[in-house]
Amino acid sequence: MKLTPNFYRDRVCLNVLAGSKANASAIYEAAEGHVLVGVLSKNYPDVATAVADMRDYAALIDNALSVGLGAGDPNQSAMVSEISRQVQPQHVNQVFTGVATSRALLGQNDTVVNGLISPTGTPGRVKISTGPLSSTTADGIVPVDTAIALLKDMGGSSVKYFPMGGLKCRDEYKAVAEACARHDFWLEPTGGIDLENFGEILQIALDAGVSKIIPHIYSSIIDKASGDTRPDDVRQLLAMTKQRVK
Secondary structure (H helix, E strand, O other): OOOOOOOEOOOEOEEEEOOOHHHHHHHHHHOOOOEEEEEEHHHOOOHHHHHHHHHHHHHHOOOOEEEEOOOOOHHHHHHHHHHHHHHOOOEEOOEHHHHHHHHHHHOOOOOEEEEEEEEOOOOOEEEOOOOOOHHHOOOOEEEHHHHHHHHHHOOOOEEEEOOOOOOOOHHHHHHHHHHHHHOOOEEEEEOOOOOOOHHHHHHHHHHHOOOOEOOEOOHHHEOOOOOOEOHHHHHHHHHHHHHHOO
């Protein structure tokens, strides 16, 4: 089973949502395989239903499956871990406190497991209290270097930086990217990314020297009528990636 994503020139792999199995196949083709296709756990009533459906998705796209929470919902953390144990996808989205559980249940180190940290308004400081209980208490704010070390301790692969609001927290994002580069940790910018700001968001991470980048581009490229991600937009994102990654 394939468990490592296809990065364009070993640096960038897109992450977009699928509205259906046919849409997942179209996205995978449009991205020439350099994509992780997100399917949200929140869309299923229980683990068994999710596992059966996500296995079908995985079979269509060479297991380029990203098991999602659903808008970073911490209450989906346990469900994501159990789905991932059974499906063994290439990529798992987790809140900060769910990383160790997902890694332990996966039973291997190849699947990418991200950990959700959030902007605080201060460059170099991030919020890690993104779990089911911690998200309801006073913000847990730590230096980004500490957050990365904690994620590594728990078996995490990458920082999921959300919600970014596009470029609204540019200076904070740049500090996170620089920290990821310092510690050779992967980065997944998420929230408010569209065709207009994608290039700059990607370039900031590339310029910082981040080894692997997984940008999440969601609602801005989804057709509101069908609920499907537009394959033409995915092609455009790949073309922009190719322009910047030589």
